[in-house]
Amino acid sequence: MLKRFLITPGPTPVPPEVLLAGAEPIVHHRAPRFVEIFNECIEGLKYVYQTSNDVLVFAASGTGAMEAAVVNVVNPGDKVIVASVGNFGERWVKLTKKWGAEVVALDFEWGTKADPAAIAQALADNPDAKAVYVQFSETSTGVVNDIEAIGKIVAKTPAIFVVDAISGLGATDLPTDAWQVDVCVAGSQKALMIPPGLACVAVSDKAWKVVEACGNPRFYFDWTSHRDKAKDGQTPFTPAVSLFVMLNKAIEMIREETLPTVFERHRVLSRGCKEGVKALGLELFGPDDPAANSVTAVKVPAGVDGGKIGKLARDRYGVWLAGGQGRLKGQIFRFGHCGYFGASDIVVGLSVVEMVLAELGYDVKWGASVGAAEQVFLKSEVAL
């Protein structure tokens, strides 16, 4: 018996009541009850997105929706600007290049934010740019970009603003409409608190004009057919019905907690985690950003074998942390706290990091990280 904890940025833990909802006998996708569930999910997603734009849902993982946000937008030869701050920024570059875009790649150092002024400059230099692609929360580094500032800049141009909000939506405030995000991509396995397998996009009127003029072949990820079918509470192809049932339950929980409280809970958990890490003398990777609520990335301290942290935590204590991705492999480790997380998870995660780092030779001040987190949690205005 090894009690398991997922303290990863995705997939994230799913509430037991949501898991059980998924065990309900299959609802036929043409059933009136499915139409109700579908419509409630779309309304609920609009609440989480803070949007009145169309929201489309696909049976796919987040990357499927990211590719859809290229296929429906970029004709071969079109120019796009990609502002990359990590591993998933590089995915935008790969995807847009794959589909024949001429890519103006703004590569910011991993662990830093995309500079809105640099994006403004790139747009001024490339007035024919069709779209600007960025991440909201860059899962690989924990950095959260300034979407509001970038949105203001892009809105003044003909380009559309495409944001990968997979690990951020529902954890950190992202008012899609107010911040002028034209295409906002999300995935089910993060703050939406259900298993991986659904991905969604919110599409603005400005984006629809681009989509309708885009000549790329597409069928499964064709947004127009999804929009048309959604009018009848349907999807063009068999939907992942049990994931919709789960999404509906998860959104009910989010609505009950209310979005402002959800964001505040994430903020406090992230703060507790970051203060805990610092109390151990460890260094955060990237800025100590009060808005970076989904992921806490930590530099592996000198003298410790970073490759061993995750394995020890997992095999000895049943706790899953995330390692570094791409060029950060072995250099950082990451806590995820995006979705179904409470103070208990942070306490467990920090405690395990203390034990693991001690075993790997780091001079641990016992209980220091947990104590620091407790002091943050004690002052929380929301339950966690």
Add this chain to the structure above:
Amino acid sequence: MLKRFLITPGPTPVPPEVLLAGAEPIVHHRAPRFVEIFNECIEGLKYVYQTSNDVLVFAASGTGAMEAAVVNVVNPGDKVIVASVGNFGERWVKLTKKWGAEVVALDFEWGTKADPAAIAQALADNPDAKAVYVQFSETSTGVVNDIEAIGKIVAKTPAIFVVDAISGLGATDLPTDAWQVDVCVAGSQKALMIPPGLACVAVSDKAWKVVEACGNPRFYFDWTSHRDKAKDGQTPFTPAVSLFVMLNKAIEMIREETLPTVFERHRVLSRGCKEGVKALGLELFGPDDPAANSVTAVKVPAGVDGGKIGKLARDRYGVWLAGGQGRLKGQIFRFGHCGYFGASDIVVGLSVVEMVLAELGYDVKWGASVGAAEQVFLKSEVAL
């Protein structure tokens, strides 16, 4: 309280033990336990496919895998032959045209089988054809094509043989390798007995050569990256982990029953359903094919409003039957018996059809269909 029955060709009922397996707390996709589950699923799928070819799994519905079987195969301008016998055959035509293929469309009357001789002739007339696309079980009509015969013909040519086996695999014998199917598409929500959301393909060496030479842009559905990652028990993008857990459980059940018994159970259930329907004086749509084990399609009798059958069955008795699709709307109704079905389901389905048809003015010989099915089931050599 209205007890619900799904007697539809997809999504199909999921066994309770599989539903509960899906309610297990999320397994991280990099966990050694997930690698085990993934590898077991792939081995299990190879058993069901009766193949030693590579089997790739996507987070998508069946149509996603169908599009993948075009995107990875067909360059714009390539010639392909599509043998269509129904609604899903027309989907192959749409998909291949969408991706720029020059389509030689062989349209067989709905309710009939594709004629292997016509396919042989089309291949002789079009020696440059790159692929032949057909359905195994055409879900919209219940017809099962003669894959063995077509496979023999295609194997003699440079073309590859692409089969949509979504509603047939695991219900009716389809030895992928022996019948020389190069690309075999399946979906999770049929005889694999799990909810919709996973789709898979088996890819032969002959097909891999075509795939590797295919220049289409693709990322999410790129087969090469799936093959490469599968070597480590992984997928290139976050897999739908809970559906994999369910698939593993469902495959365990299929292995326990053994494939020959599974096929025989489907054969007897289909036979009972068909004899039941005929005992009511109703006419089957299409040939009374002993190999058509997934779907029983029935003509709406004269004087009965076909549009009302499904609604009455559902609202009054909680039973879901399927109607006609596309040009068959209102003209037929369909029983699905593909996957987690037993004699009980057929009895319930037939009984409800008796009550519903009587209410719609048809002269029903009470109990006749159920009695006819019982006599088939009584002689069954396998438990059902």
